[in-house]
Every structure is written in structure tokens, then in C-alpha cells.
Amino acid sequence: xxxxRPLEKIGAHCLNHxxxxxxxxxxxxxxxxxxxxxxxxxxQKASLLALLRELKRIFPRALIVGHHDLNPAKACPCFDAERxxxxx
Numbered sequence: 001x002x003x004x005r006p007l008e009k010i011g012a013h014c015l016n017h018x019x020x021x022x023x024x025x026x027x028x029x030x031x032x033x034x035x036x037x038x039x040x041x042x043x044q045k046a047s048l049l050a051l052l053r054e055l056k057r058i059f060p061r062a063l064i065v066g067h068h069d070l071n072p073a074k075a076c077p078c079f080d081a082e083r084x085x086x087x088x
Contacts, residue, residue, distance in 0.1 A: 036075035
């Protein structure tokens with residue numbers, strides 16, 4: 001697992017939202033024809049869930065949304081993150 005940039009550093013993941021958000025990236029998201037699709041493996045799902053739980057402990061009021069929720073021109077993360085992680 002690569003944790004990327006430190007949480008206190010501003011990222012460059014979503015225009016107009018970088019100062020108040022944390023970007024999370026995973027490998028995949030395209031089917032064999034290069035169309036957006038939820039291609040997460042069970043291991044990716046488990047790792048993402050663990051990371052989000054850890055971040056919610058640090059930032060309990062944080063909202064979990066997909067890139068496409070902040071920028072409709074984007075297809076990622078190719079699943080409904082807000083709905084899937086609403087209970088965290």
C-alpha cells in the first residue's frame with residue numbers, strides 16, 4: 001500500500017476542492033474495452049474500506065464522495081462512493 005502525500009500537504013486531485021479534501025486513488029476503473037466500470041478486486045475493496053475507516057476516525061465529520069460527485073465531467077471512481085460508504 002502506498003499512502004502517498006502526507007495528509008497535511010494540499011493535494012492536486014480535484015479542481016476547487018484540493019484545500020479541503022483528501023484524494024484517494026486506486027488502480028483500475030476501466031473494463032476490457034476501456035469503458036468506466038467498477039473493477040475493484042476484493043482486496044482493493046477491503047483496503048479502501050480500511051483506509052476510509054482510518055480517515056473517518058481522524059476526520060469524523062468528513063463526507064465521502066467520488067470525484068464525479070465534485071466534477072460531473074469525471075467518471076471516476078466508477079461506483080457510487082457516497083452511497084457505498086454512507087454508513088462510515
